Amino acid sequence: MSYDIQLYSSETKAKEQQSGDKNFLDNKDNLVPFSKEQVQQLKDRLINYDYILEREDKNGLTFRHAEYGISALLTGRGLYFTAGWGEENIFEAGMAASEFTDSGEFEKYDPQNGGWEEF
Structure with a gap:
């Protein structure tokens, strides 16, 4: 089993909340694309958080955490x-996703923990 956490644009969150569709995030056409700058920013942050780029293909960039x-x-x-099941793995993935929302451009979605992170 694994623990999954997603990060989307703030615009995607707003659209999802307005839609009332419980399957909204399952349709990639509903997701607001990141700008090239946002993709680069997220890539740089992953690398700064000790994620290693493993491959790049038509699906995107795949990273693995070094530890x-x-x-x-x-x-x-x-x-x-x-994240693999384990308290430390889940905590680290959740913390990284939460910290990536600091600019206000991105929102954390944790389906195992009730959905959108609210402060």
């Missing part, structure tokens, strides 16, 4: 963290 059992897929519409 924890966490992988991350960065696409043009979302950043998807997958």
Whole structure:
């Protein structure tokens, strides 16, 4: 099993909340694309957080954390963290995703913990 956390644009969160569609995030066409600058910013932050770029393909950029059992897929519409079950892995993935929201451009979605992170 794994623990999944997603990061989307703030615009995606607003659209999802207005839609009332419980399956909104399942349709990639509903997700507001990141700008090229945002993709680069997220890529740089992942690397600064000790994620190693493993591959780049049509699906996006796949990273693996150097120490924890966490992988991350960065696409043009979302950043998807997958942590192996374990308190430390889940905590680290969740903290990284939360910290990536500090600019206000991105929002954390944690389906196992009730959805959008609210402060």
